[in-house]
Amino acid sequence: MIITKEQVLEALSNVEEPDLKKDLVTLNMIQNVHIDGKNISFSVILTTPACPLKAMIENACRNAITYFVSKEAVVHIDMTSKVTTQKNTGVPGVKNIIAVASGKGGVGKSTVAVNLALGLAKTGAKVGLIDADIYGPSIPIMFGLEGERPKAREVDGKSRIQPIEKYGIKLLSIGFFTDPNQPVPWRGPMVSTAVKQLFNDADWGELDYLVVDLPPGTGDIHITVTQTFPVTGAVIVTTPQNVALADAKKGIGMFMMNAINVPLLGIVENMSYFTPAELPENKYYIFGQGGGKKLAEQLEVPFLGEIPLVKSISESGDAGKPIVLDEDGILANAFVDMAKKVAQQVAICNANATNNKIVVNN
Secondary structure, three states: OOOOHHHHHHHHOOOEEOOOOEEOOOOOOEEEEEEEOOEEEEEEEEOOOOOOOHHHHHHHHHHHHHHHOOOOOEEEEEEEEOOEOOOOOOOOOEEEEEEEEOOOOOOOHHHHHHHHHHHHHHOOOOEEEEEOOOOOOOHHHHOOOOOOOOEEEEEOOEEEEEOEEEOOEEEEEHHHOOOOOOOOOOOHHHHHHHHHHHHHOEOOOOEEEEEEEOOOOOOHHHHHHHHHOOOOEEEEEEOOOHHHHHHHHHHHHHHHOOOOOOOEEEEEEEEEEEOOOOOOOOOEOOOOOOHHHHHHHHHOOOEEEEEEEOHHHHHHHHOOOOHHHOOOOHHHHHHHHHHHHHHHHHHHHHHHHOOOOOOEOO
C-alpha cells in the first residue's frame, strides 16, 4: 500500500482543535508533511507554546493516522507553536497585550501578574512585563532589581529604553526611574504620559505576550492603556470576600464598556484557602469559598483557578524570586497551569476575532 499526502491530510481533518471547534487541516495547523514508505512525519502548529491540550491533540493525530491510513504506519509528530495575534497592538513586535487588573488593592494582583508573566515564559513564550502601577510600583522589589536603571540606545535613529531582562522576561517599571522612598505626586496627564512612554519609548523586540500590571480600581491609567493600545484581553484578580467581589465586578464592568470593550480572559481567585504546612491535605477557607468561581459563572467567563494563601508566595516575591520559579513546587505548578489557561483564552479570542483563521506574525 502506497501512503499519500492526501490520505494523511484527509485523516487529520478528523482531528478537531478542542477550543476552536474546527479541524486542524482547515485551521492550517498541519504543515511539513513527509512520507517515506510507512514513515509519516508532519508538524502540528499550536497557537501557543503554553497550550494545555498539547498531549491530547498529539494523541488524537496518532490515532487518526492509525485508524484512517494504516495500522502499520510509523508516525513522527513535531509539536511546535506560533503564537497568534488578531490586530496591531500599537507596540512594534508585540503580538498580544494582556492586562491584569483588580477592583481593589490588596488582593495580590501584582503577584498574579508577575507569576503569570514568568509562567508564560516557562512554557517557551517570549514575554515582557510592564508595571503600570505608577503610585505603587512593586516589580523592582519582586524581581530583586531595586536601584536598577534601564539603559538607552539608538534604534533606527531614535533613542529607546532597553527593558531590563531577568528570569527570561523583559521588564519596565516606573519604579526604575523614581526614588523608592519618595511618593509620586503626579496628576492624571503626567501619569498617562509616563505610562505611554513605557510602551512607546522602549525597545521591546519580538514578544508573544506583554503583560501589564495595572493599578487597583478603574482610573486614568486603565483608560489610557485600553484606549491607546489594542489590548487582547484582561485577567481579573479577586479574593473570595464579598467586598472584593463587588469591586471586581466594577473592574469587569469597565472593560465591558463600549468605549473600552476589552475581552475578559478570565478570573483568578487569589488567597482562596489556607493550608498549614503540617496539615497539607487540609484547606481552610478563611475568606469564604467559591466566590471567584461563582462570579465567573455569572458573567460566563473562564475561571482561571484558585491560588492558596501561603506564606512562601509573599516571601518569594519579597526576596526577588517569584514562586513560579520553583522548579518542582506545587504552587509553581498552580501558576503555570493558570498561565496556560490564559494563553488558551488568548488563542480563542484571536481566533474568534479573525473568524477562526489562524493569524501568525513571524
